[in-house]
Amino acid sequence: MPEKDVSPDPDVSATTAARKKRAVVERDRARSQILDAARDIIRDNGVFSLSVVAVAEATGLTRTSVYRYFDGPPAMVEALAEETVGRIYARIADLDVAGSRSLDGYGRATVEEYCNDSEVNRQTVLLAGAQRFSDELVDPEVIVLENLRARQAQGLVEFDDVELAARVIVTYFRGALYGWASGLYTDEEFAVEVARSTDVGFALCGGKETL
Structure with missing residues:
Protein backbone atom coordinates (compact mmCIF):
# COMPACT_ATOMS: atom_id res chain seq x y z
CA MET A 1 0.00 0.00 0.00
CA ASP A 71 -2.25 46.39 30.66
CA GLY A 72 -2.87 50.04 31.42
CA PRO A 73 -1.29 53.51 31.51
CA PRO A 74 1.94 52.40 33.29
CA ALA A 75 2.67 49.95 30.46
CA MET A 76 2.07 52.70 27.89
CA VAL A 77 4.41 55.09 29.71
CA GLU A 78 7.06 52.39 29.90
CA ALA A 79 6.69 51.68 26.18
CA LEU A 80 7.09 55.38 25.35
CA ALA A 81 10.24 55.56 27.48
CA GLU A 82 11.65 52.47 25.79
CA GLU A 83 10.92 53.94 22.35
CA THR A 84 13.06 56.96 23.17
CA VAL A 85 15.91 54.84 24.51
CA GLY A 86 15.66 52.64 21.42
CA ARG A 87 16.03 55.64 19.12
CA ILE A 88 19.12 56.76 21.02
CA TYR A 89 20.75 53.35 20.66
CA ALA A 90 19.88 53.21 16.97
CA ARG A 91 21.68 56.51 16.46
CA ILE A 92 24.85 55.49 18.30
CA ALA A 93 25.12 52.04 16.72
CA ASP A 94 27.67 53.19 14.16
CA LEU A 95 29.85 55.24 16.49
CA ASP A 96 33.48 54.17 16.74
CA VAL A 97 33.81 52.62 20.20
CA ALA A 98 37.36 53.97 20.49
CA GLY A 99 36.70 57.35 18.91
CA SER A 100 37.73 60.43 20.85
CA ARG A 101 34.40 62.08 20.02
CA SER A 102 32.19 59.03 20.53
CA LEU A 103 31.08 60.06 24.00
CA ASP A 104 30.18 63.48 22.63
CA GLY A 105 28.11 61.78 19.94
CA TYR A 106 26.40 59.58 22.52
CA GLY A 107 25.57 62.58 24.68
CA ARG A 108 24.36 64.63 21.72
CA ALA A 109 22.06 61.84 20.51
CA THR A 110 20.66 61.43 24.00
CA VAL A 111 19.93 65.13 24.45
CA GLU A 112 18.38 65.51 21.01
CA GLU A 113 16.08 62.50 21.39
CA TYR A 114 14.87 63.44 24.85
CA CYS A 115 14.45 67.11 23.98
CA ASN A 116 12.70 66.30 20.71
CA ASP A 117 9.49 65.99 22.76
CA SER A 118 10.46 67.47 26.11
CA GLU A 119 6.97 67.76 27.54
CA VAL A 120 6.31 64.05 27.15
CA ASN A 121 9.79 62.68 27.77
CA ARG A 122 10.29 64.56 31.03
CA GLN A 123 7.23 62.80 32.42
CA THR A 124 8.07 59.35 31.08
CA VAL A 125 11.59 59.59 32.51
CA LEU A 126 10.22 60.37 35.96
CA LEU A 127 7.53 57.70 35.93
CA ALA A 128 9.09 54.89 33.92
CA GLY A 129 12.75 55.57 34.51
CA ALA A 130 15.36 56.17 31.86
CA GLN A 131 17.54 53.10 32.16
CA ARG A 132 15.41 50.28 30.82
CA PHE A 133 17.35 47.72 28.88
CA SER A 134 16.15 44.89 26.72
CA ASP A 135 18.53 42.06 25.91
CA GLU A 136 19.68 44.02 22.84
CA LEU A 137 20.67 47.17 24.73
CA VAL A 138 23.92 47.66 26.59
CA ASP A 139 24.17 49.51 29.90
CA PRO A 140 25.52 53.05 29.32
CA GLU A 141 28.30 52.43 31.83
CA VAL A 142 29.55 49.56 29.68
CA ILE A 143 29.54 51.79 26.58
CA VAL A 144 31.49 54.54 28.34
CA LEU A 145 33.95 52.10 29.90
CA GLU A 146 34.66 50.42 26.55
CA ASN A 147 35.40 53.81 25.02
CA LEU A 148 37.73 54.90 27.82
CA ARG A 149 39.56 51.57 27.90
CA ALA A 150 40.03 51.55 24.13
CA ARG A 151 41.42 55.08 24.16
CA GLN A 152 43.63 54.21 27.12
CA ALA A 153 44.99 51.15 25.30
CA GLN A 154 45.91 53.40 22.37
CA GLY A 155 47.75 55.77 24.68
CA LEU A 156 45.27 58.57 24.02
CA VAL A 157 44.14 59.01 27.63
CA GLU A 158 45.34 58.15 31.12
CA PHE A 159 43.32 57.50 34.28
CA ASP A 160 44.03 56.70 37.89
CA ASP A 161 40.91 54.50 37.84
CA VAL A 162 39.20 54.07 34.47
CA GLU A 163 36.28 52.03 35.85
CA LEU A 164 35.51 54.70 38.41
CA ALA A 165 35.73 57.35 35.69
CA ALA A 166 33.07 55.55 33.64
CA ARG A 167 30.86 55.25 36.71
CA VAL A 168 31.24 58.94 37.52
CA ILE A 169 30.45 60.01 33.96
CA VAL A 170 27.26 57.94 33.80
CA THR A 171 26.19 58.93 37.32
CA TYR A 172 26.62 62.62 36.49
CA PHE A 173 24.70 62.11 33.26
CA ARG A 174 21.83 60.40 35.07
CA GLY A 175 21.71 63.23 37.58
CA ALA A 176 21.49 65.71 34.71
CA LEU A 177 18.74 63.66 33.07
CA TYR A 178 16.59 63.44 36.17
CA GLY A 179 17.28 67.08 36.98
CA TRP A 180 16.03 68.00 33.51
CA ALA A 181 13.01 65.71 33.85
CA SER A 182 12.18 67.37 37.18
CA GLY A 183 12.30 70.81 35.59
CA LEU A 184 15.55 71.93 37.23
CA TYR A 185 17.21 72.36 33.83
CA THR A 186 16.00 73.79 30.55
CA ASP A 187 16.73 71.81 27.40
CA GLU A 188 19.77 74.00 26.79
CA GLU A 189 21.05 73.57 30.34
CA PHE A 190 20.50 69.82 30.08
CA ALA A 191 22.73 69.73 26.99
CA VAL A 192 25.45 71.64 28.86
CA GLU A 193 25.29 69.29 31.85
CA VAL A 194 25.46 66.17 29.68
CA ALA A 195 28.51 67.57 27.88
CA ARG A 196 30.07 68.35 31.27
CA SER A 197 29.71 64.75 32.51
CA THR A 198 32.85 63.60 30.69
CA ASP A 199 34.87 66.51 32.07
CA VAL A 200 33.72 65.63 35.59
CA GLY A 201 34.74 62.00 35.15
CA PHE A 202 38.18 63.04 33.94
CA ALA A 203 38.66 65.61 36.71
CA LEU A 204 37.66 63.33 39.59
CA CYS A 205 39.53 60.24 38.40
CA GLY A 206 42.88 61.63 37.32
CA GLY A 207 42.01 61.52 33.64
CA LYS A 208 43.93 63.41 31.00
CA GLU A 209 44.31 63.28 27.26
CA THR A 210 47.87 62.51 26.23
CA LEU A 211 47.59 63.57 22.60
Missing part, protein backbone atom coordinates in the same frame (compact mmCIF):
# COMPACT_ATOMS: atom_id res chain seq x y z
CA PRO A 2 1.57 3.34 -1.01
CA GLU A 3 2.45 5.76 1.77
CA LYS A 4 0.13 8.70 2.22
CA ASP A 5 1.60 12.04 1.19
CA VAL A 6 1.70 14.12 4.38
CA SER A 7 3.65 17.06 2.98
CA PRO A 8 2.00 20.42 3.67
CA ASP A 9 -0.30 21.87 1.07
CA PRO A 10 1.63 24.84 -0.40
CA ASP A 11 -1.58 26.83 -0.88
CA VAL A 12 -2.58 26.35 2.76
CA SER A 13 0.93 27.21 3.96
CA ALA A 14 0.98 30.38 1.87
CA THR A 15 -2.43 31.42 3.19
CA THR A 16 -1.35 30.83 6.79
CA ALA A 17 1.84 32.82 6.28
CA ALA A 18 -0.12 35.69 4.72
CA ARG A 19 -2.55 35.73 7.65
CA LYS A 20 0.30 35.81 10.15
CA LYS A 21 1.94 38.66 8.27
CA ARG A 22 -1.31 40.64 8.24
CA ALA A 23 -1.76 39.99 11.96
CA VAL A 24 1.72 41.35 12.69
CA VAL A 25 1.08 44.44 10.56
CA GLU A 26 -2.26 45.05 12.25
CA ARG A 27 -0.74 44.55 15.70
CA ASP A 28 2.08 46.99 14.99
CA ARG A 29 -0.34 49.53 13.54
CA ALA A 30 -2.67 49.33 16.54
CA ARG A 31 0.20 49.51 19.01
CA SER A 32 1.66 52.54 17.24
CA GLN A 33 -1.77 54.18 17.15
CA ILE A 34 -2.20 53.66 20.88
CA LEU A 35 1.23 55.05 21.72
CA ASP A 36 0.73 58.07 19.46
CA ALA A 37 -2.52 58.80 21.27
CA ALA A 38 -0.88 58.29 24.66
CA ARG A 39 1.88 60.71 23.73
CA ASP A 40 -0.66 63.34 22.63
CA ILE A 41 -2.66 62.95 25.84
CA ILE A 42 0.45 63.31 28.01
CA ARG A 43 1.64 66.32 26.03
CA ASP A 44 -1.72 68.11 26.17
CA ASN A 45 -3.02 67.20 29.62
CA GLY A 46 -0.23 65.53 31.60
CA VAL A 47 0.57 61.93 32.33
CA PHE A 48 -2.08 61.59 35.02
CA SER A 49 -4.75 62.20 32.38
CA LEU A 50 -3.63 59.07 30.55
CA SER A 51 -6.17 56.26 30.81
CA VAL A 52 -7.41 53.35 28.75
CA VAL A 53 -10.71 55.17 28.28
CA ALA A 54 -8.96 58.32 27.01
CA VAL A 55 -6.82 56.30 24.59
CA ALA A 56 -9.84 54.36 23.34
CA GLU A 57 -11.72 57.59 22.68
CA ALA A 58 -8.74 59.15 20.91
CA THR A 59 -8.06 56.15 18.67
CA GLY A 60 -11.57 54.85 18.06
CA LEU A 61 -10.52 51.47 19.42
CA THR A 62 -12.50 49.64 22.05
CA ARG A 63 -11.15 49.45 25.58
CA THR A 64 -10.81 45.70 25.09
CA SER A 65 -8.59 46.32 22.06
CA VAL A 66 -6.40 48.73 24.02
CA TYR A 67 -6.04 46.19 26.83
CA ARG A 68 -5.01 43.59 24.27
CA TYR A 69 -1.76 45.51 23.78
CA PHE A 70 -1.22 47.27 27.11
Whole structure:
Protein backbone atom coordinates (compact mmCIF):
# COMPACT_ATOMS: atom_id res chain seq x y z
CA MET A 1 0.00 0.00 0.00
CA PRO A 2 1.57 3.34 -1.01
CA GLU A 3 2.45 5.76 1.77
CA LYS A 4 0.13 8.70 2.22
CA ASP A 5 1.60 12.04 1.19
CA VAL A 6 1.70 14.12 4.38
CA SER A 7 3.65 17.06 2.98
CA PRO A 8 2.00 20.42 3.67
CA ASP A 9 -0.30 21.87 1.07
CA PRO A 10 1.63 24.84 -0.40
CA ASP A 11 -1.58 26.83 -0.88
CA VAL A 12 -2.58 26.35 2.76
CA SER A 13 0.93 27.21 3.96
CA ALA A 14 0.98 30.38 1.87
CA THR A 15 -2.43 31.42 3.19
CA THR A 16 -1.35 30.83 6.79
CA ALA A 17 1.84 32.82 6.28
CA ALA A 18 -0.12 35.69 4.72
CA ARG A 19 -2.55 35.73 7.65
CA LYS A 20 0.30 35.81 10.15
CA LYS A 21 1.94 38.66 8.27
CA ARG A 22 -1.31 40.64 8.24
CA ALA A 23 -1.76 39.99 11.96
CA VAL A 24 1.72 41.35 12.69
CA VAL A 25 1.08 44.44 10.56
CA GLU A 26 -2.26 45.05 12.25
CA ARG A 27 -0.74 44.55 15.70
CA ASP A 28 2.08 46.99 14.99
CA ARG A 29 -0.34 49.53 13.54
CA ALA A 30 -2.67 49.33 16.54
CA ARG A 31 0.20 49.51 19.01
CA SER A 32 1.66 52.54 17.24
CA GLN A 33 -1.77 54.18 17.15
CA ILE A 34 -2.20 53.66 20.88
CA LEU A 35 1.23 55.05 21.72
CA ASP A 36 0.73 58.07 19.46
CA ALA A 37 -2.52 58.80 21.27
CA ALA A 38 -0.88 58.29 24.66
CA ARG A 39 1.88 60.71 23.73
CA ASP A 40 -0.66 63.34 22.63
CA ILE A 41 -2.66 62.95 25.84
CA ILE A 42 0.45 63.31 28.01
CA ARG A 43 1.64 66.32 26.03
CA ASP A 44 -1.72 68.11 26.17
CA ASN A 45 -3.02 67.20 29.62
CA GLY A 46 -0.23 65.53 31.60
CA VAL A 47 0.57 61.93 32.33
CA PHE A 48 -2.08 61.59 35.02
CA SER A 49 -4.75 62.20 32.38
CA LEU A 50 -3.63 59.07 30.55
CA SER A 51 -6.17 56.26 30.81
CA VAL A 52 -7.41 53.35 28.75
CA VAL A 53 -10.71 55.17 28.28
CA ALA A 54 -8.96 58.32 27.01
CA VAL A 55 -6.82 56.30 24.59
CA ALA A 56 -9.84 54.36 23.34
CA GLU A 57 -11.72 57.59 22.68
CA ALA A 58 -8.74 59.15 20.91
CA THR A 59 -8.06 56.15 18.67
CA GLY A 60 -11.57 54.85 18.06
CA LEU A 61 -10.52 51.47 19.42
CA THR A 62 -12.50 49.64 22.05
CA ARG A 63 -11.15 49.45 25.58
CA THR A 64 -10.81 45.70 25.09
CA SER A 65 -8.59 46.32 22.06
CA VAL A 66 -6.40 48.73 24.02
CA TYR A 67 -6.04 46.19 26.83
CA ARG A 68 -5.01 43.59 24.27
CA TYR A 69 -1.76 45.51 23.78
CA PHE A 70 -1.22 47.27 27.11
CA ASP A 71 -2.25 46.39 30.66
CA GLY A 72 -2.87 50.04 31.42
CA PRO A 73 -1.29 53.51 31.51
CA PRO A 74 1.94 52.40 33.29
CA ALA A 75 2.67 49.95 30.46
CA MET A 76 2.07 52.70 27.89
CA VAL A 77 4.41 55.09 29.71
CA GLU A 78 7.06 52.39 29.90
CA ALA A 79 6.69 51.68 26.18
CA LEU A 80 7.09 55.38 25.35
CA ALA A 81 10.24 55.56 27.48
CA GLU A 82 11.65 52.47 25.79
CA GLU A 83 10.92 53.94 22.35
CA THR A 84 13.06 56.96 23.17
CA VAL A 85 15.91 54.84 24.51
CA GLY A 86 15.66 52.64 21.42
CA ARG A 87 16.03 55.64 19.12
CA ILE A 88 19.12 56.76 21.02
CA TYR A 89 20.75 53.35 20.66
CA ALA A 90 19.88 53.21 16.97
CA ARG A 91 21.68 56.51 16.46
CA ILE A 92 24.85 55.49 18.30
CA ALA A 93 25.12 52.04 16.72
CA ASP A 94 27.67 53.19 14.16
CA LEU A 95 29.85 55.24 16.49
CA ASP A 96 33.48 54.17 16.74
CA VAL A 97 33.81 52.62 20.20
CA ALA A 98 37.36 53.97 20.49
CA GLY A 99 36.70 57.35 18.91
CA SER A 100 37.73 60.43 20.85
CA ARG A 101 34.40 62.08 20.02
CA SER A 102 32.19 59.03 20.53
CA LEU A 103 31.08 60.06 24.00
CA ASP A 104 30.18 63.48 22.63
CA GLY A 105 28.11 61.78 19.94
CA TYR A 106 26.40 59.58 22.52
CA GLY A 107 25.57 62.58 24.68
CA ARG A 108 24.36 64.63 21.72
CA ALA A 109 22.06 61.84 20.51
CA THR A 110 20.66 61.43 24.00
CA VAL A 111 19.93 65.13 24.45
CA GLU A 112 18.38 65.51 21.01
CA GLU A 113 16.08 62.50 21.39
CA TYR A 114 14.87 63.44 24.85
CA CYS A 115 14.45 67.11 23.98
CA ASN A 116 12.70 66.30 20.71
CA ASP A 117 9.49 65.99 22.76
CA SER A 118 10.46 67.47 26.11
CA GLU A 119 6.97 67.76 27.54
CA VAL A 120 6.31 64.05 27.15
CA ASN A 121 9.79 62.68 27.77
CA ARG A 122 10.29 64.56 31.03
CA GLN A 123 7.23 62.80 32.42
CA THR A 124 8.07 59.35 31.08
CA VAL A 125 11.59 59.59 32.51
CA LEU A 126 10.22 60.37 35.96
CA LEU A 127 7.53 57.70 35.93
CA ALA A 128 9.09 54.89 33.92
CA GLY A 129 12.75 55.57 34.51
CA ALA A 130 15.36 56.17 31.86
CA GLN A 131 17.54 53.10 32.16
CA ARG A 132 15.41 50.28 30.82
CA PHE A 133 17.35 47.72 28.88
CA SER A 134 16.15 44.89 26.72
CA ASP A 135 18.53 42.06 25.91
CA GLU A 136 19.68 44.02 22.84
CA LEU A 137 20.67 47.17 24.73
CA VAL A 138 23.92 47.66 26.59
CA ASP A 139 24.17 49.51 29.90
CA PRO A 140 25.52 53.05 29.32
CA GLU A 141 28.30 52.43 31.83
CA VAL A 142 29.55 49.56 29.68
CA ILE A 143 29.54 51.79 26.58
CA VAL A 144 31.49 54.54 28.34
CA LEU A 145 33.95 52.10 29.90
CA GLU A 146 34.66 50.42 26.55
CA ASN A 147 35.40 53.81 25.02
CA LEU A 148 37.73 54.90 27.82
CA ARG A 149 39.56 51.57 27.90
CA ALA A 150 40.03 51.55 24.13
CA ARG A 151 41.42 55.08 24.16
CA GLN A 152 43.63 54.21 27.12
CA ALA A 153 44.99 51.15 25.30
CA GLN A 154 45.91 53.40 22.37
CA GLY A 155 47.75 55.77 24.68
CA LEU A 156 45.27 58.57 24.02
CA VAL A 157 44.14 59.01 27.63
CA GLU A 158 45.34 58.15 31.12
CA PHE A 159 43.32 57.50 34.28
CA ASP A 160 44.03 56.70 37.89
CA ASP A 161 40.91 54.50 37.84
CA VAL A 162 39.20 54.07 34.47
CA GLU A 163 36.28 52.03 35.85
CA LEU A 164 35.51 54.70 38.41
CA ALA A 165 35.73 57.35 35.69
CA ALA A 166 33.07 55.55 33.64
CA ARG A 167 30.86 55.25 36.71
CA VAL A 168 31.24 58.94 37.52
CA ILE A 169 30.45 60.01 33.96
CA VAL A 170 27.26 57.94 33.80
CA THR A 171 26.19 58.93 37.32
CA TYR A 172 26.62 62.62 36.49
CA PHE A 173 24.70 62.11 33.26
CA ARG A 174 21.83 60.40 35.07
CA GLY A 175 21.71 63.23 37.58
CA ALA A 176 21.49 65.71 34.71
CA LEU A 177 18.74 63.66 33.07
CA TYR A 178 16.59 63.44 36.17
CA GLY A 179 17.28 67.08 36.98
CA TRP A 180 16.03 68.00 33.51
CA ALA A 181 13.01 65.71 33.85
CA SER A 182 12.18 67.37 37.18
CA GLY A 183 12.30 70.81 35.59
CA LEU A 184 15.55 71.93 37.23
CA TYR A 185 17.21 72.36 33.83
CA THR A 186 16.00 73.79 30.55
CA ASP A 187 16.73 71.81 27.40
CA GLU A 188 19.77 74.00 26.79
CA GLU A 189 21.05 73.57 30.34
CA PHE A 190 20.50 69.82 30.08
CA ALA A 191 22.73 69.73 26.99
CA VAL A 192 25.45 71.64 28.86
CA GLU A 193 25.29 69.29 31.85
CA VAL A 194 25.46 66.17 29.68
CA ALA A 195 28.51 67.57 27.88
CA ARG A 196 30.07 68.35 31.27
CA SER A 197 29.71 64.75 32.51
CA THR A 198 32.85 63.60 30.69
CA ASP A 199 34.87 66.51 32.07
CA VAL A 200 33.72 65.63 35.59
CA GLY A 201 34.74 62.00 35.15
CA PHE A 202 38.18 63.04 33.94
CA ALA A 203 38.66 65.61 36.71
CA LEU A 204 37.66 63.33 39.59
CA CYS A 205 39.53 60.24 38.40
CA GLY A 206 42.88 61.63 37.32
CA GLY A 207 42.01 61.52 33.64
CA LYS A 208 43.93 63.41 31.00
CA GLU A 209 44.31 63.28 27.26
CA THR A 210 47.87 62.51 26.23
CA LEU A 211 47.59 63.57 22.60
